Amino acid sequence: MGNVRIGERVTRTSTSQVEEVQPTEVEVPPPPPQVAPPAAPAARERERDTYSPPRAARANPARVPSPPARPPEEVLREDPRFTRLPEATQAAVVERARAAGNSPIAQQNLRTLATNDGFAQLPLSNQRAMLDLQGQAPVDRQRTEQLVNLADNPNFRGLDEATRNNALGQLSRHPDDPSARQTVARLATSPGFARMPGADQNRLLNLVGGTNVLSNPARQALDGLMGSAAFQGANAEGQQAQLNDFLTRQPAAPRVVSGLHGPTPVARLTTTTIYGPTQVPDHNFSSGRAAANRYEVEVDGRRIPVFMPRNPNPANGHSPTIEQVAQGLAVLPPASRALVDRVNVEPGQNPQDAYWRTRYPNDPNARNFRSYMTAGADGTVTIYPSEHPQSQAVLNDSLIHETGHTLSMRRWGDDSSGRRWADWRNAIQRDGIRPSNYSANAPGEDFSESLVLYQRVRGTPQEAEVRAMMPERFRILDRLLSGSR
Numbered sequence: 001m002g003n004v005r006i007g008e009r010v011t012r013t014s015t016s017q018v019e020e021v022q023p024t025e026v027e028v029p030p031p032p033p034q035v036a037p038p039a040a041p042a043a044r045e046r047e048r049d050t051y052s053p054p055r056a057a058r059a060n061p062a063r064v065p066s067p068p069a070r071p072p073e074e075v076l077r078e079d080p081r082f083t084r085l086p087e088a089t090q091a092a093v094v095e096r097a098r099a100a101g102n103s104p105i106a107q108q109n110l111r112t113l114a115t116n117d118g119f120a121q122l123p124l125s126n127q128r129a130m131l132d133l134q135g136q137a138p139v140d141r142q143r144t145e146q147l148v149n150l151a152d153n154p155n156f157r158g159l160d161e162a163t164r165n166n167a168l169g170q171l172s173r174h175p176d177d178p179s180a181r182q183t184v185a186r187l188a189t190s191p192g193f194a195r196m197p198g199a200d201q202n203r204l205l206n207l208v209g210g211t212n213v214l215s216n217p218a219r220q221a222l223d224g225l226m227g228s229a230a231f232q233g234a235n236a237e238g239q240q241a242q243l244n245d246f247l248t249r250q251p252a253a254p255r256v257v258s259g260l261h262g263p264t265p266v267a268r269l270t271t272t273t274i275y276g277p278t279q280v281p282d283h284n285f286s287s288g289r290a291a292a293n294r295y296e297v298e299v300d301g302r303r304i305p306v307f308m309p310r311n312p313n314p315a316n317g318h319s320p321t322i323e324q325v326a327q328g329l330a331v332l333p334p335a336s337r338a339l340v341d342r343v344n345v346e347p348g349q350n351p352q353d354a355y356w357r358t359r360y361p362n363d364p365n366a367r368n369f370r371s372y373m374t375a376g377a378d379g380t381v382t383i384y385p386s387e388h389p390q391s392q393a394v395l396n397d398s399l400i401h402e403t404g405h406t407l408s409m410r411r412w413g414d415d416s417s418g419r420r421w422a423d424w425r426n427a428i429q430r431d432g433i434r435p436s437n438y439s440a441n442a443p444g445e446d447f448s449e450s451l452v453l454y455q456r457v458r459g460t461p462q463e464a465e466v467r468a469m470m471p472e473r474f475r476i477l478d479r480l481l482s483g484s485r
């Protein structure tokens, strides 16, 4: 697809090629008319500048090279601003010059970057990253200008080599989104950013640089901040404080991860069979004893009992159908499904709701809190009737969240302020980025929200992005789920 895109751009801009080379032509003094037959030399000059094959023999035919008239690398090697670059960078530039063929715009862009003074001051790895970025769109002048502006910017050059590479890597995630690149470049050149500690610079770049469900809204929010009068009017120190506050508060964090729009791993094809129902006259639901229909949902050769109220009361809210529950179990990652021993679709609301409303006092949504789904160490998933119908996506993600509680409680106990939870609490601290606002309620909720995000991005192009944001938590999850993801 990249090739197609680049090809289109070449075609689209081909009419402006003359425009691109005109400044060069203007500098060529017109030859006196008496020296040669009229028009011919001027035509030759134009041909030479556009690298098109000469049509007529020159004064000394033996010295005329075969087309293209002058290899672009030859032009480069005559330029001391190019030959001052490290050998490896020169080689990379020459390789790209050959690949650019007879596109004068691509050759010009490449020369502009490779001969830039700021570019020459960058270490090899940054130069390579910049050339890679330019290589994404060799004929895109704006892309080249952006890279030159970065290379020329003292704030950007003042960053660590690795931080610069991180910024360039984030830019490369948005080949077709100039405004995303603009926001990242603006951040990486801002005086306030330059003052931040390196670890925070990279956290912020990881948070706003990607294409995942956390980064997209965060980048928009940061763009708003950097465009505000308060930010523009602040000195470097004031900007630093605002960026630090942005990173700490994460104003664009989602309320919960479940149901967020974004790429999900390709669901494995799993056959599901629903057996039943058989009637249970007096099932022990959490919301009270009631008549139930007992189903069994078979996935991957294992049958999971699912109890549905036989006489649901619509006034209590919306409940999923047995087919929706079966679908949720089918797409649940095997490691999570293995933790589910039974599902109760409750006839009434959670008797514990009043307790949960007081449990997370910092959560602005706690006042109206109403349980949708719960699970504990025993492996029973409980689904309560909800005020509004929930989508299949929310049900699927919520199953991952709840099985996260089962998993973490079995491993570390149900007191997430306890000693066995210390590794997870340290991981939260060290990562410094949270998956959702809800995760801030307790380390146990952070675990479950992180697990949803982990399973949502696993195997997608966004996995590396989110892993970079939450490396410590992903490492623990890797270990917990190894062999059974």
Ligand SMILES: [Zn+2]
Binding pocket: 401, 402, 405, 444, 445, 448
């Ligand atoms: Zn939870």
